[in-house]
């Protein structure tokens with residue numbers, strides 16, 4: 541029996557798990573929207589983001605569509621607003637001009653939907669239909685809310701004004717001894733066919749061959765990134781791809797987003813706090829092009845998506861792929877910096893208990909890691925339960941991000957979880973680590 545089969549829950553256990561996760565995600569949405577006043581909730585803090593009140597009602601609307609109407613077979617709560625909160629109908633930049641629910645109405649709406657959902661959860665059979673097996677539809681909605689909570693956290697980071705969010709800092713790091721870990725050549729199992737709440741693009745499990753390579757043990761730090769800046773990395777086209785350099789010129793990039801020069805040094809703004817750039821923290825708020833340019837300057841490259849996942853999941857002792865770098869256990873505070881417990885990445889070298897079998901650290905949590913792969917389906921992919929979750933994005937202008945950030949909830953990231961965004965985006969909590977080929981002698 542595999543460990544995932546061990547993990548299958550009976551209907552009552554599924555109900556308990558779902559209820560607990562629904563409460564946790566709502567507590568976070570409430571906290572992120574209660575932190576600012578109503579004016580702030582309806583304001584657009586950046587053209588890249590929706591007003592926070594849009595995210596809130598959109599969370600409720602998706603929950604209504606899938607859990608109240610589809611799973612529960614109940615009457616609509618507010619069919620009249622479906623169109624307003626359909627992310628495909630309105631670009632983020634246009635959302636503030638829509639006749640959106642006010643903060644009071646949005647809060648009342650999400651509460652009404654949630655009350656019905658708890659009733660549906662109590663009374664629906666959680667079997668007989670793939671959508672509800674192991675509570676999948678509920679898990680999808682929990683992840684959807686948590687994904688929007690991370691988006692709302694990114695909106696908070698873009699917001700101008702006095703700090704309103706607070707959290708303790710992570711503990712100081714234990715520095716790893718090795719700079720790189722060796723990943724041996726050979727096949728491994730990528731993706732999953734058994735993880736109950738895995739989304740369609742993570743499926744199915746399939747074997748992928750990966751050549752031997754070296755991966756940085758930890759993400760690239762601010763200190764290392766400062767060396768790239770000091771060496772004129774932003775001024776030398778030779779480190780950049782053609783598209784990357786064109787973007788660097790057009791967008792006038794000179795440092796990670798939210799950084800500013802301060803005399804001889806640098807400061808950054810983090811949720812309204814201006815502070816010196818901490819050198820031992822993973823760099824965050826860089827776009828794919830910046831990550832790739834740094835890697836080239838460092839004599840390395842970004843890992844591909846299969847390389848990243850093999851380094852994270854492959855256990856050479858058993859030959860199998862783990863659910864998470866540290867094993868099959870759900871993430872705890874000892875494993876990874878997740879869940880907005882801290883409002884910053886932890887210093888590089890943190891979380892020795894979260895180490896992968898091959899010795900890499902902080903693959904899950906801290907910063908999303910850009911990898912050099914496009915968004916494509918795995919062999920045998922089938923859209924489920926709707927094409928708009930993944931399929932419509934395949935082949936678009938995206939690069940993949942893996943592993944989640946300090947802003948990602950544990951329910952919304954796994955060793956197999958795949959995130960994607962435009963390669964120029966950097967309002968997200970994105971960093972990276974480097975890889976390099978192994979020489980033929982090393983690869984043996």
Ligand SMILES: [Fe+2]
Pocket residue numbers: 598602627684688
């Ligand atoms: Fe959404």
